[in-house]
Amino acid sequence: MFEIDTERMDSDTDDQIVHRGLDTDVEEPAVRISEHVGDLEDRDPTSLATMHDCVDGVLDHIFSTPPSPEAQIEITFSYEGYRITVEQNGHARFVDLD
Structure with a gap:
């Protein structure tokens, strides 16, 4: 497992973006x-x-039976005030919508 925890401000939108x-x-x-x-x-x-x-169960599916890496699948959804994008390689981006 890898853990990434970085935060940055997007200068164009002032959104807080966290990568995990x-x-x-x-x-x-x-x-x-x-x-x-x-x-x-x-x-x-x-x-x-x-x-x-x-x-x-979409997240479970892309990790348990992932498509080929060439597919570059990512899922984007809103949850608890964040716009979250999860890639099939495990990279996740959390954009604070508030």
Whole structure:
């Protein structure tokens, strides 16, 4: 597993963008996304909305049975005030929408 934790301000939009690495071998990547959002918001992840309402089982699928690397699959969705993009290699980008 790799963990990346960098923050930067996008000068054009003043959005806070945080990059994190996700372990593509975990069984429930949606839980990791919730943990990262909880960390960013200084909230207990169990107090957040369930990820199932946002992305169903899609995240589990791209990590458990990934397409070929050439497909360069990424999933983008909104969750708890963030626009989140997850790539099939485990890179995740969190854009604060507030």
